[in-house]
Amino acid sequence: MSYLPAIEIEPTETANASVIWLHGLGASGDDFSPIVPALGLSKKPECKDLHIRYVFPHAPSIPISINGGMTMPAWYDILSIDVERKINEAQFTQSCEQVRQLIEREIQRGISSEKIVIAGFSQGGAVAYQTALSFDKPLAGLMAMSTYIASHNAIELQEVNKRLPISIYHGTQDNVVPEILGKQAMELLEGLGFNPTYKNYVMAHNVSPGQIKDIGDFIAQVLTA
Numbered sequence: 001m002s003y004l005p006a007i008e009i010e011p012t013e014t015a016n017a018s019v020i021w022l023h024g025l026g027a028s029g030d031d032f033s034p035i036v037p038a039l040g041l042s043k044k045p046e047c048k049d050l051h052i053r054y055v056f057p058h059a060p061s062i063p064i065s066i067n068g069g070m071t072m073p074a075w076y077d078i079l080s081i082d083v084e085r086k087i088n089e090a091q092f093t094q095s096c097e098q099v100r101q102l103i104e105r106e107i108q109r110g111i112s113s114e115k116i117v118i119a120g121f122s123q124g125g126a127v128a129y130q131t132a133l134s135f136d137k138p139l140a141g142l143m144a145m146s147t148y149i150a151s152h153n154a155i156e157l158q159e160v161n162k163r164l165p166i167s168i169y170h171g172t173q174d175n176v177v178p179e180i181l182g183k184q185a186m187e188l189l190e191g192l193g194f195n196p197t198y199k200n201y202v203m204a205h206n207v208s209p210g211q212i213k214d215i216g217d218f219i220a221q222v223l224t225a
Contacts (some may be wrong), residue, residue, distance in 0.1 A: 011051035022124025029056030039216035113137035126150035141222035148181035166196035176205035
């Protein structure tokens with residue numbers, strides 16, 4: 001099987017957990033891989049037996065309608081950027097399937113599904129939402145950063161992930177993905193019976209040191225539960 005190309009950061013000992021982390025529009029797997037040391041997991045006593053493989057996939061390069069058809073790395077085309085975003089549903093579905101294949105590959109490598117965290121920023125977060133909520137095996141957690149739920153009607157909720165820990169992070173000054181979309185995602189999840197946590201930060205469409213600390217805390221919490 002052909003998988004998405006990805007940066008992989010291996011632990012010093014045999015991996016017993018995985019984090020699959022999706023970048024945003026116009027970026028690549030290189031975008032978040034430098035953050036790993038800053039998560040501080042090696043300094044947490046509860047993580048001493050945790051050996052995480054980090055997988056940072058690269059999205060394919062495709063033309064993006066809202067950018068005048070310019071070709072760039074993207075999980076799907078965005079047809080309009082109003083609050084009710086219009087996207088290429090077929091490309092979105094294909095990206096979700098490719099990420100699902102990455103999850104299955106981690107399981108084949110010997111990682112329990114319950115030790116796999118899915119994370120995504122912006123466009124990558126939309127794919128992360130869809131993939132994790134529709135996955136048919138229990139996952140450790142979902143991190144949604146500066147993102148939105150792109151196609152809530154297409155989510156096929158799985159009973160095994162009805163108690164999936166979900167952490168949502170958003171900037172109060174985000175003018176790319178307005179915070180209202182992050183809050184809408186939280187409200188939709190609550191309506192579906194989930195209990196997500198929501199944290200916002202005085203920042204734009206990016207990450208911040210305080211957020212990185214919170215991300216590290218969430219990973220430690222769900223992978224040592």
